[in-house]
Every structure is written in C-alpha cells, then in structure tokens.
Amino acid sequence: MLNWKPPGKKAAICFTIDDIHPAKSTDFYEAGGDLEKGALGLVKWLLDRHPKLKVTLFTTADWREISPVPTRKVLASIPGLREKFYLARRWKKGTMNLENHPEFVQFLNEMERAEIAYHGLYHVHRGLKIPVEFQDQSEEEFKVILDEMLRVFQSAGIEYVKGICPPGWNAPGALLDQLSKHDFDFVASARDIFTAISKDAKTNMSGIKGEPLIYPSILKNKKIIHFPTNFQANSTMERAKEIITNEGLLSIKAHIVKYIFGYTAIDGVDELYMNYLDVLLTNLEQEYGDDLWWTSMGEISEHIKNNN
Numbered sequence: 001m002l003n004w005k006p007p008g009k010k011a012a013i014c015f016t017i018d019d020i021h022p023a024k025s026t027d028f029y030e031a032g033g034d035l036e037k038g039a040l041g042l043v044k045w046l047l048d049r050h051p052k053l054k055v056t057l058f059t060t061a062d063w064r065e066i067s068p069v070p071t072r073k074v075l076a077s078i079p080g081l082r083e084k085f086y087l088a089r090r091w092k093k094g095t096m097n098l099e100n101h102p103e104f105v106q107f108l109n110e111m112e113r114a115e116i117a118y119h120g121l122y123h124v125h126r127g128l129k130i131p132v133e134f135q136d137q138s139e140e141e142f143k144v145i146l147d148e149m150l151r152v153f154q155s156a157g158i159e160y161v162k163g164i165c166p167p168g169w170n171a172p173g174a175l176l177d178q179l180s181k182h183d184f185d186f187v188a189s190a191r192d193i194f195t196a197i198s199k200d201a202k203t204n205m206s207g208i209k210g211e212p213l214i215y216p217s218i219l220k221n222k223k224i225i226h227f228p229t230n231f232q233a234n235s236t237m238e239r240a241k242e243i244i245t246n247e248g249l250l251s252i253k254a255h256i257v258k259y260i261f262g263y264t265a266i267d268g269v270d271e272l273y274m275n276y277l278d279v280l281l282t283n284l285e286q287e288y289g290d291d292l293w294w295t296s297m298g299e300i301s302e303h304i305k306n307n308n
C-alpha cells in the first residue's frame with residue numbers, strides 16, 4: 001500500500017476550495033475578489049479558529065464563465081449545433097486573468113496555511129456542460145491549454161503547488177497524459193459523497209471512478225497522484241468519523257461562490273457552512289487529538305514523492 005502519511009498519524013484531514021478567481025461582489029458574483037471582506041474572509045475566520053488547519057485554493061488562471069447553465073435556450077435545444085457554441089455570455093479574455101489582479105494575487109500569496117493550485121485556464125467549454133473545461137479535446141489541444149495556464153500563474157507571480165482540480169471534476173485520459181508530461185504532482189478529480197465508507201470503497205460519483213474513496217492513490221500508467229473528495233456541507237459528522245477510524249484522508253470540499261444566477265452551491269462558502277466545519281473540526285480535534293495529520297494535498301504529495 002502507498003505510504004502517504006507520517007508514522008504515528010492514524011488519519012489525515014485536508015480542505016480544498018474550488019473556483020477561486022478575482023470576481024468581486026460588484027461583478028456578477030464574488031469569488032474571492034473582495035479579499036478579507038468577502039468569502040475568503042470567512043475562510044480566514046475558520047483558519048484562525050483552527051491553527052492546524054490548512055487549505056488548498058484551486059484557482060482559475062483566466063476565469064471566463066458567467067453562467068454555469070445555458071442562457072441561449074433556443075440554441076441549447078438543438079442537438080448537433082449546440083455543441084459548437086458557447087451557450088452563455090463569457091467574460092472577455094483577460095478580465096479575470098490573474099496577471100491583471102496583482103492585489104488579489106498578493107492576498108492569496110500572503111494567506112497563512114493556504115496553498116494555491118490550479119483550477120483550469122478559462123473554466124468554460126462549448127455545449128451544455130459549460131463549466132466542464134476538459135472534455136473531448138485532443139492531447140495537443142490540452143497541451144496548449146495547460147501551457148497557457150502555467151504561463152499565467154508564472155507571470156502573475158502566484159506561489160503554487162503543482163496540482164490541479166479539473167473544473168467539473170472531469171479528467172479525460174488525454175488530459176492526464178499531458179498533466180504527467182507537464183510534471184504535475186497531483187490531480188483531484190473524483191468526488192463521491194454517497195458511497196459508504198470502508199477501507200475498500202471506490203469512487204463512483206463525479207470524475208474518475210474506481211479509485212480509493214478515502215486514500216490518495218497513484219493513477220495507473222500516469223505517474224500522477226490522485227486525491228478523492230469524500231466530504232462536503234451536507235455530509236454527516238458520522239461520515240467524517242468513519243473515514244478517520246478507517247485511517248483514511250478526510251477530504252473536505254467547498255466552492256467559493258454560494259449563489260450564481262439562481263443556482264445555489266450546496267457546499268458554497270457561507271457562514272452556515274463555515275460554522276458547521278468549525279463544529280466538526282473542534283469535535284474531531286477533541287476526539288482524536290494527535291492521531292490526526294492536519295495537512296494539504298500539496299504536502300501529502302511531497303510525502304508520497306519522498307517515501308515511495
């Protein structure tokens with residue numbers, strides 16, 4: 001079995017947040033751009049309450065999505081044609097590009113116990129599944145997208161770990177091949193908040209299926225580490241405890257935006273969800289104490305690279 005945690009630690013906790021980009025509340029929705037005064041302020045509150053907690057901020061290089069669902073309804077109803085078009089308005093290229101938001105980049109870089117990783121280049125795709133950026137592209141097309149995504153991060157001066165959560169969870173084989181060739185350490189593709197917890201449980205919901213539900217793994221023939229997501233706002237305290245008693249990785253997910261155009265993200269960062277995590281983490285700390293490794297996907301990846 002993969003050696004993924006230090007000796008003496010029975011289980012681990014990590015926390016990741018998707019869709020981080022510079023949009024402010026004066027835009028269509030806030031996604032971190034209000035800094036301390038917005039959703040990231042709530043995340044900081046949770047981090048302050050739990051001095052061992054770490055967070056991975058999955059950040060998009062040049063976010064262009066406005067609506068996650070089609071607004072061009074007529075076009076969206078015509079099979080064969082709808083796949084060829086963007087079915088909702090998009091931000092103009094560069095509007096949310098990290099290179100154009102130095103204050104935002106500085107805020108992320110200075111956030112304590114926060115690491116930044118990738119969450120796509122534009123976070124949009126033609127056709128019905130707008131947020132699922134990586135779909136049917138060729139490996140060559142994925143190479144172009146990844147090259148640009150990496151360039152933007154470099155040029156913006158953002159400090160990052162070499163991991164990615166693909167928008168909408170989808171990670172096709174050709175993308176994984178390109179991630180390996182670009183020396184990525186990890187991909188966080190599978191989310192499964194329904195499958196019952198056991199040592200042998202496999203991911204079977206969104207993203208890559210058949211990988212361990214409560215442990216990191218190395219994807220077959222890909223030379224890249226995979227992390228599952230197994231907990232979100234509507235998961236129970238019992239589920240968290242089952243993961244820990246099975247010596248697993250409790251992998252908690254949130255999305256930075258709570259409301260988008262009448263669409264509500266169940267696991268969006270708001271006071272209610274942060275309060276729930278506060279209660280959960282306090283409870284786990286009391287019950288398991290030093291048996292727990294409070295860590296991050298970047299840190300676990302380093303451990304795996306150094307110990308396997």
Ligand SMILES: [Zn+2]
Nearest residue numbers: 018019167168
């Ligand atoms: Zn996303």
